[in-house]
Amino acid sequence: MAVTKSAIQNQGGPPEDVELQKLPSVQTADPNERAISMRHTTNATHGAQEERTNTTDEHHPDKLIARMHFSALCLTLFLEGWDDGTTGPLLPSIQEYYQIGFTLVSMLFISNCVGYVIGCGLNVWMSQKLGFGKTMVVSSMFQVIAYALDSPGLPFPVMVVAYAFSGFGAAIQDIQGNGFIGCLREHRTTKLSVANAFYGAGAFVAPLVSTKFTGTNKWSYFYLVSLGLAVLNTLVLALVFKGKPQEELLRNSGQATAEEQDQSRPASEANVYRAVLRNKSVHFMALFTLIYIGTTATLGGWIVTFINDERGGRNSGGYISSGFYGGITVGRLALIWVSRKIGEQRVVFLYLFLAIGLQITIWLVPSIIQNAVAISLVGVLLGPMFPITLSHATRILPPWLITGSVGWITGVGMTGSAALPFLTGLLASKYGIRSLQPLVVSMMCAMVGFWALVPRAPRRID
Numbered sequence: 001m002a003v004t005k006s007a008i009q010n011q012g013g014p015p016e017d018v019e020l021q022k023l024p025s026v027q028t029a030d031p032n033e034r035a036i037s038m039r040h041t042t043n044a045t046h047g048a049q050e051e052r053t054n055t056t057d058e059h060h061p062d063k064l065i066a067r068m069h070f071s072a073l074c075l076t077l078f079l080e081g082w083d084d085g086t087t088g089p090l091l092p093s094i095q096e097y098y099q100i101g102f103t104l105v106s107m108l109f110i111s112n113c114v115g116y117v118i119g120c121g122l123n124v125w126m127s128q129k130l131g132f133g134k135t136m137v138v139s140s141m142f143q144v145i146a147y148a149l150d151s152p153g154l155p156f157p158v159m160v161v162a163y164a165f166s167g168f169g170a171a172i173q174d175i176q177g178n179g180f181i182g183c184l185r186e187h188r189t190t191k192l193s194v195a196n197a198f199y200g201a202g203a204f205v206a207p208l209v210s211t212k213f214t215g216t217n218k219w220s221y222f223y224l225v226s227l228g229l230a231v232l233n234t235l236v237l238a239l240v241f242k243g244k245p246q247e248e249l250l251r252n253s254g255q256a257t258a259e260e261q262d263q264s265r266p267a268s269e270a271n272v273y274r275a276v277l278r279n280k281s282v283h284f285m286a287l288f289t290l291i292y293i294g295t296t297a298t299l300g301g302w303i304v305t306f307i308n309d310e311r312g313g314r315n316s317g318g319y320i321s322s323g324f325y326g327g328i329t330v331g332r333l334a335l336i337w338v339s340r341k342i343g344e345q346r347v348v349f350l351y352l353f354l355a356i357g358l359q360i361t362i363w364l365v366p367s368i369i370q371n372a373v374a375i376s377l378v379g380v381l382l383g384p385m386f387p388i389t390l391s392h393a394t395r396i397l398p399p400w401l402i403t404g405s406v407g408w409i410t411g412v413g414m415t416g417s418a419a420l421p422f423l424t425g426l427l428a429s430k431y432g433i434r435s436l437q438p439l440v441v442s443m444m445c446a447m448v449g450f451w452a453l454v455p456r457a458p459r460r461i462d
Helices: 024-028 031-059 061-098 107-130 132-150 156-182 188-213 219-241 246-252 269-278 280-310 314-334 336-342 344-364 368-382 385-396 399-431 433-453
Strands: 003-008 016-021
Touching: 061 107, 061 132, 061 156, 061 188, 061 219, 061 246, 061 280, 061 314, 107 132, 107 156, 107 399, 132 156, 132 219, 132 246, 156 188, 156 246, 156 385, 156 399, 188 219, 188 314, 188 385, 269 399, 280 314, 280 368, 280 385, 280 399, 280 433, 314 336, 314 368, 336 344, 344 368, 344 385, 344 433, 385 399, 399 433
Parallel strands: none
Antiparallel strands: 003 016
């Protein structure tokens, strides 16, 4: 066929008959070859488009920025874990160096807690005045000052003040960092678990390093290592976040924050405080966190003394403390799928009942090896509970209330990190360090009761 006719509609005119000559290539091509050629062309086009899409997803500037933000926050939480894991192994050396008892050395926990609570109270104000990026850098500088004061082995009152500075800086970084991750658009539950696993990693490594400094007059030199990490943390925070507010950082990283779409967001920090204090759910989670943080701080801080005095561990207690925090790290990573499968609300009860059983064996079985294994497993079971609590808060609270609520939850919770270890010190002064285990078991039982009061939330798969 040489010629076909077609009617073409002209602009504003009547149809015309136009002769179209068939293309030679079509005229001579075999139909099967044309079909194969079209399929190959289509497949190649789809393949190229898919490859470009994958390449764009992997190397998109937004993705790179988001990873940089998350990595910087992981370093910050690693330092906070390092800070918490430091004190326990050094307690015997501190007591010997300053010639003080259980009660007086417990003032380090009180001082750290006071600084932490002050930081929690000023968190919203600093965030409103300075923005996320500047707040993180300023708060990190307090830790630099703290470690600079700790490292020369100055009089004990100076060390107490330094611990307050460290607590203040750690509080604001913890709250801001977890609040930032809680506002991410994608995979916030998983990222909270991973970020807080870095906290556990820091608490795991710190006792291994600090134990090398125990038993000598050079124990305070350990804080020079902490000082180096704190300076690195400050530099990274300054370079990555560049002093920008949270909303801008989330937009730049492609994490569309729900806060920008929430028209009910209050205009001032006073309204945020008022909304937090009126929310019963926040208070229930805060009470649970108080016992949880108090329990982990008590175990991490006093298990060294318990192993050395009650089990004859001498200087091996520091490694057992490291095993506890290592368990926390493993639990926050390895149990993510278990928590999703069973449901975060129910799985906390399971973890607590198993942890109580293991803690009773530490109480009753006089074996260093058994105690070391059991305390590590207790760490595994306790590990996921804090990120689960924060994730739960992001699911039942409005987005604009998350940062303030996280501040209140962790602020109230941090009082447990001072009150319960201090109570342990008082009991140890009167009844001996053997009183540690019944106290910890009773605190875990209280955690079961408080978690039962926390409101349920719909299950979500990130």
